[in-house]
Amino acid sequence: MKKYYYLTILLIFFVPSSYAALDVTISQGKVEPTPIAITNFFGNSDKTIKGGEVLREIISNNLTNSGLFYTVDDDLYIQSDNLVDKVPRFEDWKIIKAQFLLSGDIKFIDNKYSVRIRLYDVFAGQEIKAVKMSIPNKDLLRRLGHKISDQVYERITGEGGYFDTRIVYISEVGPLNQRVKRLAIMDQDGHSDSHQFLTNGKNLVLTPRFAPNNQTITYMEYENNTPRVYIYNLKNGVREIVGDFPGMTFAPRFSPDSQKIVMSFSDPKTANTEIYLMDLNTRTINRLTNDPGIDTSPSFSPDGKKIVFNSDRAGYPQLYVMDSNGKNIKRISRGKGVYGNPVWSPRGDQIAFTKLTQGLFHIGLMDTNGLNERVVVKDFSLESPAWSPNGRYLIYYRQQRSNEDGTGGQTSIHFIDITGYNERKINTPRDASDPAWSPLL
Amino acid sequence: MYIQNIFNPLHQIKSYLEDLLYNKRDKTFTLISVLVHILFLIPMISFTFNENQITDVPLILPVEMFIVEEKTAAPEFEQEVNEIIPDMIEEVQEMEEELVEEEVVEEVEQIEAKEEILATESIEEENDFVIDQKVKPEEIIEQKPEEVKNDFEIKLKNKPEPKEIVEEPEVEIVLKTKPKKKTFNVSKVLKDIEQESEDFKKEQETTEDKQSDVFTDEVGEKMTISELEMLKQQLYSCYTVPAGAKEFQDMKVQVKIIVNPDRTVKEAIIKNTAKMTSDPFFRTAGEAALRAFNHPNCSVLMLPEDKYDEWNEINFTFDFSWMFDKV
Numbered sequence: 143m144k145k146y147y148y149l150t151i152l153l154i155f156f157v158p159s160s161y162a163a164l165d166v167t168i169s170q171g172k173v174e175p176t177p178i179a180i181t182n183f184f185g186n187s188d189k190t191i192k193g194g195e196v197l198r199e200i201i202s203n204n205l206t207n208s209g210l211f212y213t214v215d216d217d218l219y220i221q222s223d224n225l226v227d228k229v230p231r232f233e234d235w236k237i238i239k240a241q242f243l244l245s246g247d248i249k250f251i252d253n254k255y256s257v258r259i260r261l262y263d264v265f266a267g268q269e270i271k272a273v274k275m276s277i278p279n280k281d282l283l284r285r286l287g288h289k290i291s292d293q294v295y296e297r298i299t300g301e302g303g304y305f306d307t308r309i310v311y312i313s314e315v316g317p318l319n320q321r322v323k324r325l326a327i328m329d330q331d332g333h334s335d336s337h338q339f340l341t342n343g344k345n346l347v348l349t350p351r352f353a354p355n356n357q358t359i360t361y362m363e364y365e366n367n368t369p370r371v372y373i374y375n376l377k378n379g380v381r382e383i384v385g386d387f388p389g390m391t392f393a394p395r396f397s398p399d400s401q402k403i404v405m406s407f408s409d410p411k412t413a414n415t416e417i418y419l420m421d422l423n424t425r426t427i428n429r430l431t432n433d434p435g436i437d438t439s440p441s442f443s444p445d446g447k448k449i450v451f452n453s454d455r456a457g458y459p460q461l462y463v464m465d466s467n468g469k470n471i472k473r474i475s476r477g478k479g480v481y482g483n484p485v486w487s488p489r490g491d492q493i494a495f496t497k498l499t500q501g502l503f504h505i506g507l508m509d510t511n512g513l514n515e516r517v518v519v520k521d522f523s524l525e526s527p528a529w530s531p532n533g534r535y536l537i538y539y540r541q542q543r544s545n546e547d548g549t550g551g552q553t554s555i556h557f558i559d560i561t562g563y564n565e566r567k568i569n570t571p572r573d574a575s576d577p578a579w580s581p582l583l
Numbered sequence: 584m585y586i587q588n589i590f591n592p593l594h595q596i597k598s599y600l601e602d603l604l605y606n607k608r609d610k611t612f613t614l615i616s617v618l619v620h621i622l623f624l625i626p627m628i629s630f631t632f633n634e635n636q637i638t639d640v641p642l643i644l645p646v647e648m649f650i651v652e653e654k655t656a657a658p659e660f661e662q663e664v665n666e667i668i669p670d671m672i673e674e675v676q677e678m679e680e681e682l683v684e685e686e687v688v689e690e691v692e693q694i695e696a697k698e699e700i701l702a703t704e705s706i707e708e709e710n711d712f713v714i715d716q717k718v719k720p721e722e723i724i725e726q727k728p729e730e731v732k733n734d735f736e737i738k739l740k741n742k743p744e745p746k747e748i749v750e751e752p753e754v755e756i757v758l759k760t761k762p763k764k765k766t767f768n769v770s771k772v773l774k775d776i777e778q779e780s781e782d783f784k785k786e787q788e789t790t791e792d793k794q795s796d797v798f799t800d801e802v803g804e805k806m807t808i809s810e811l812e813m814l815k816q817q818l819y820s821c822y823t824v825p826a827g828a829k830e831f832q833d834m835k836v837q838v839k840i841i842v843n844p845d846r847t848v849k850e851a852i853i854k855n856t857a858k859m860t861s862d863p864f865f866r867t868a869g870e871a872a873l874r875a876f877n878h879p880n881c882s883v884l885m886l887p888e889d890k891y892d893e894w895n896e897i898n899f900t901f902d903f904s905w906m907f908d909k910v
Binding site: 163171237 | 691814815819820822824825829839866867872878893894896897901902903904
């Protein structure tokens with residue numbers, strides 16, 4: 143018995159040490175775009191060959207602009223076949239360091255364009271996605287390109303795409319004291335073909351916001367100096383007045399079910415700004431806050447249970463969270479500076495905000511309880527952060543310094559991912575401000 | 584009663600505390616003053632008593648420090664690895680290229696045969712927007728190079744056999760040896776000094792040997808910090824961080840790899856298998872980790888060849904909480 147006892151003790155002390163696997167922690171890596179090779183989209187006629195070129199360009203631009211990918215130069219490709227019906231020679235793609243390979247073809251059959259794609263993981267040497275899509279006419283090629291981009295993005299990153307979306311914004315022109323502001327819309331990539339004006343510039347328009355689950359926007363328009371809140375259905379072009387609100391009115395925003403809007407306006411008698419919730423079906427209005435301080439910029443959490451807003455009730459503007467019925471108000475921002483424009487992420491885990499401190503504007507993120515605050519970008523003037531539908535990117539607008547003669551002060555829309563590593567300007571035909579991102583089309 | 588109370592120390596303390604409770608400031612200041620004085624006095628007294636002990640030490644210490652630094656085998660080993668590894672990679676790559684060239688002809692023939700079959704499998708038969716049909720995995724393409732026999736070995740210079748080290752007390756003996764107080768005699772004192780210096784030299788030599796044994800023994804059997812660091816640096820260059828992914832800061836992907844003696848990765852397995860199927864974000868992070876081991880730059884891992892027992896199986900944890908540090 144004693145023998146077994148000693149043997150057990152020996153095993154306990156010596157065996158694990160001699161056979162223990164080595165433990166290594168990897169805490170760094172390359173934060174750089176993943177190389178993807180995109181072959182030609184092979185066509186069977188002149189029409190389809192040209193369409194294939196357009197598709198390839200759209201997909202390549204989308205993936206590159208996401209900051210997560212870069213397209214390997216096609217001059218380096220060793221294999222140049224249509225790889226939809228063929229197994230790629232993965233070694234040829236490994237040599238040029240492509241981690242993924244996308245191949246596709248396009249045919250015109252039965253009065254519709256039909257596209258097939260296959261996505262391969264080159265290093266693993268296997269196919270990871272195969273999709274077929276069709277469109278009735280070539281006018282929808284751009285959307286088809288965005289759809290394919292979403293499929294590729296979703297498979298590789300594991301989260302929803304954002305390419306088949308639009309951005310509504312305020313287009314600005316003229317000197318600073320006589321700005322003409324029009325409501326405009328474009329694809330998320332800012333392609334020149336996609337730009338459209340939605341208002342004629344006669345009245346001042348401000349703060350457009352998309353409904354989270356349909357193609358409807360709400361915005362403010364000043365008609366004869368009276369602020370009005372509108373709802374604009376982009377599918378059928380119907381514009382509807384929600385109401386006239388005397389006094390200062392700010393930033394209406396939809397609830398997650400798109401059935402209500404939350405906004406702030408000042409009572410003309412008391413001149414005190416509070417937050418109100420309007421039911422779009424019954425047009426009834428409920429006041430949510432009641433405080434001598436100014437309460438503005440409300441934004442719903444994606445589950446509709448909470449609202450984050452901005453208030454100076456503590457003496458200077460800070461961020462607060464309350465229940466959607468106005469109860470249980472808690473301050474969440476703790477840092478120095480003037481906080482504003484809070485927007486709840488569609489993922490529900492973070493709040494984006496602006497902060498003015500040390501003479502600079504910052505766009506930052508914090509957890510919904512106010513912890514882990516971090517700055518994503520800072521500059522002379524940054525405003526209106528808005529989330530992409532997948533909660534991975536932000537758009538905002540940047541304003542340059544203005545001169546005494548009224549020149550300068552140009553505004554432009556920018557795009558950045560939440561790590562702050564990838565920032566780029568979205569091209570617009572004129573100055574652009576106050577962007578809002580649509581849900582997926 | 585009153586007089587008794589005056590001379591009773593307990594009563595004195597009690598009344599003093601009562602005074603404090605009623606915020607009598609002058610007494611509070613007195614108390615603080617006494618406490619501060621005590622605080623200063625304690626360290627002064629302790630320094631005074633410790634003085635003798637400190638003066639005994641410096642004879643031995645500087646000599647030991649010098650010897651350890653000079654004799655450790657670790658720096659020499661690092662240099663060797665740095666010289667050998669680049670050559671090794673080149674040689675392995677050359678051999679791989681040769682092998683690939685040889686197999687290409689056969690492979691092309693087989694692929695062409697497969698292509699014809701696949702071309703006949705029409706995707707058009709399927710419904711719009713969905714293609715379930717997948718290209719069959721190509722078995723031939725997995726080109727695992729034959730085991731590369733290296734013409735070289737990494738050897739440690741003067742690698743001694745591990746010895747048991749039990750003689751730690753001897754070091755203490757050196758520290759404790761003090762000349763005993765004797766009657767003053769010049770010739771005896773000189774002899775004592777000579778004898779002491781000889782003893783001291785012997786002691787130094789034995790200590791030196793033991794120290795070098797200790798260090799070379801560890802370097803020979805276990806992965807050193809610099810070797811581990813080299814492996815990490817190699818993988819950093821092969822791993823692309825899926826930055827900005829949801830809950831990425833909380834994801835810790837664990838990958839177990841089994842390594843061939845030629846330092847190529849035989850098998851890489853994600854340990855958290857359940858999450859790979861249930862959580863798409865985790866799957867992304869996991870796939871990114873696996874791609875690191877398939878990356879051409881990491882096909883041959885930078886590992887010391889003579890320590891195969893140490894690295895034949897490695898558990899990697901990919902942890903990126905650093906990306907989300909507060910700004």
